[in-house]
Structure formats: C-alpha cells, structure tokens
Amino acid sequence: ETATRITHWAIEDWLHAVQRKHNLSNKTCGHLKQLMGRIYKFAAHRDLIPDLNPAKKVEWSMQSDYTAIVVTPEQAKAIFDQLEQPVNTLVLLLACTGLRCSEALGLKWQDIDTKAQAIFVRRSWTMDREGRPKSKASKAPVACISGLSAHLSAWRAESIYPADSDWVFPSHKTKGRTPRSGSTLSADHIKAAAIRAGVIKAADKRPFGTHNFRHSLATSLISWGVDFKTVQGTLRHANPQTTLGIYTQVVDANKLAAQGMMW
Numbered sequence: 056e057t058a059t060r061i062t063h064w065a066i067e068d069w070l071h072a073v074q075r076k077h078n079l080s081n082k083t084c085g086h087l088k089q090l091m092g093r094i095y096k097f098a099a100h101r102d103l104i105p106d107l108n109p110a111k112k113v114e115w116s117m118q119s120d121y122t123a124i125v126v127t128p129e130q131a132k133a134i135f136d137q138l139e140q141p142v143n144t145l146v147l148l149l150a151c152t153g154l155r156c157s158e159a160l161g162l163k164w165q166d167i168d169t170k171a172q173a174i175f176v177r178r179s180w181t182m183d184r185e186g187r188p189k190s191k192a193s194k195a196p197v198a199c200i201s202g203l204s205a206h207l208s209a210w211r212a213e214s215i216y217p218a219d220s221d222w223v224f225p226s227h228k229t230k231g232r233t234p235r236s237g238s239t240l241s242a243d244h245i246k247a248a249a250i251r252a253g254v255i256k257a258a259d260k261r262p263f264g265t266h267n268f269r270h271s272l273a274t275s276l277i278s279w280g281v282d283f284k285t286v287q288g289t290l291r292h293a294n295p296q297t298t299l300g301i302y303t304q305v306v307d308a309n310k311l312a313a314q315g316m317m318w
Contacts, residue, residue, distance in 0.1 A: 058095070058104055063112035066091065070115060085117040123270040124263050130254045131268060137248035141224055142240060144210045146248075149268040152197045153290045156241075156265035157181040158188065160234040164211060165219040169204040173197065176291075180234045190293040197291075241265050273298070 070084045092110035099106045126134070131150040135143050148159055152174065160180040167174050174197040179186045188194050199207075211217045216231040225231040241264025249255045249263055269290065276286045287298040 058098065059107065061109055063109040066110060066113050067115070070113070081115070082117050085115050088113050088115050124255060124259075124261060124267050125274045126249075126254055126267060126271045128275065130249075130252070131271065133252035134245065134248045134254060137251045138244060140213060141210050142244045142248075144206055145224055145240065145265075146245065146268065147203065147206055149265055150272060151203050152199070153269045153272040154197060155179070155189065155193075155269060156237040157186075158193065159265075160222075160224055160237055161185065162223040163219065164217065164221055164223060167199065167204075167207060167223070169199070169208065171196075172199050172201070172204070174199045181237065183233070183236070190291075192291045192293040195288070195291050198289075237265060 066088070070088060073079060073087070074081075074084050088110055092108055095104070095108040095110055098104045099108070128150070131146070135146050135150075138146060145159060148154060149156065154174070154176070157179040158176050161176070161178040162174065163177075166177055176188050176194055176197060179188055207223070210223075214221075214225070216222065216225045221231060222234045224235050226233050226235045241262075245265060246255070246263045250257050255261075255263055273286060273290055276289065283295075283298065287295055290298060292298045
C-alpha cells in the first residue's frame with residue numbers, strides 16, 4: 056500500500072537528496088530512477104500493486120557537467136614513467152587501445168594473440184565480479200601493435216601467473232585467483248603518478264584514473280583527423296552518439312585553433 060502512495064515529485068525530491076548527500080552524478084541518479092521504474096513494472100506484472108509507475112513521470116537529466124581530464128600522449132608517457140609493473144603496463148594498454156578498465160582487468164593471457172596483433176574482449180571485471188562485455192560492439196577484437204605486444208610479453212615473463220588461463224593483471228592478495236581492483240589502481244597509483252609527473256596538480260579534486268586514458272585516446276584520434284567511423288570502431292562504441300559527443304568537443308577546439316591562426 057505504501058508503494059501506491061508514492062508520487063513522482065516525492066521520487067524527484069528523494070533523488071535530489073541522495074545526490075547531495077552522496078555527491079552522485081546525474082547519470083548515477085538516473086540509473087536509480089530507472090531501477091525504481093523496473094521495480095514498479097515487475098510488481099504490477101505480478102499483480103502485487105495496481106498498474107501504476109510514478110517513476111515514468113519523474114523528470115531527470117542523465118547529462119553530466121563533468122568534463123574528463125584529457126592527457127596528451129607525452130603526458131601519458133610521463134605517467135607511465137612514474138609507475139612500476141604491472142600498473143605501467145596497464146596504463147600503456149589503456150592509453151594505446153582505449154580499453155575500458157573493466158575489460159583490461161578481465162583479460163587472460165589466452166585473450167592476447169600477438170601473431171594476429173589482436174586482443175579479444177571475452178569478459179569484464181568490475182565490482183569484484185566477472186561479467187560479460189558491456190555490449191555486442193565491445194566484443195570486437197582490439198588492435199595490438201608490436202610495441203604494445205612487446206611490453207605485454209615482458210610483463211608476462213615477469214609475472215608469477217603467466218599461464219594462458221591466468222589473469223593478465225592478477226591480484227597478489229588473492230594469489231592470482233582474481234584480477235586487481237580498478238578503483239584501487241586509480242586512487243592509489245594512477246592519480247598519484249599523474250601528480251608526480253606534473254600532469255595534474257595535487258590540489259585538483261577532479262577524478263583522474265583509468266577512464267581518462269580512453270577519453271584521451273578518442274580526443275587525440277579525432278584531433279589528428281582520424282575519420283569518425285574508425286574512432287567509433289577503435290573505441291567500440293555501440294552508440295555513435297557517444298563518439299559524436301567527444302567529436303563535437305574536439306571540433307570546437309580545432310575551430311578555435313584555426314581561428315587563432317588568422318589572428
């Protein structure tokens with residue numbers, strides 16, 4: 056009975072309160088709204104409540120005002136130089152391929168085919184759980200040039216878990232049974248390395264971690280004039296609008312640079 060008395064404006068007020076209390080993004084709160092909508096839909100389907108769904112009337116934007124910190128290839132190399140194995144190899148992998156951190160952590164040695172110069176995304180690792188790739192497009196093979204293969208092979212020779220079925224980036228805490236934690240890598244290693252390299256300032260409170268390399272690769276490719284479809288294929292975006300959002304940002308920057316040439 057309580058569920059049937061909840062109004063859409065009460066849900067909106069609750070989302071705003073949760074967002075302020077936990078400093079959540081619009082997108083995260085939007086997912087909460089969608090989850091609530093699915094719960095109402097399921098309850099109505101099972102005849103537990105009347106066919107009503109106040110979450111449908113909730114107005115909530117999924118847009119975020121967050122702009123990712125973009126690093127140049129030179130800055131990525133500077134961060135790489137501040138790190139030790141295997142985190143530096145992980146950073147190189149992310150910077151060169153645009154893999155999501157969950158996809159990189161989900162890699163096993165058998166997924167890397169150096170002869171075919173390809174990396175196969177067969178699983179993901181997030182929230183300490185193994186899962187499927189994000190989408191059908193995410194399963195597309197990822198290019199792996201010889202220089203990157205050499206770094207990966209060097210790490211495999213050094214790793215105490217080099218078997219085909221072993222994780223590429225194993226956790227020593229679990230004795231190789233699971234990959235390392237993505238959140239710990241960003242918080243304890245990558246952002247600190249970026250500060251030491253002078254890429255970001257210590258006082259900068261903006262998030263900086265593994266995802267910044269994916270966004271940076273996209274930005275670099277677009278600014279170098281790589282065509283839209285190749286960028287989308289490289290990042291394996293299921294929705295071209297995701298690529299287009301990055302594309303628009305860089306185009307605007309290029310327009311300013313072009314105008315500056317005439318100043």
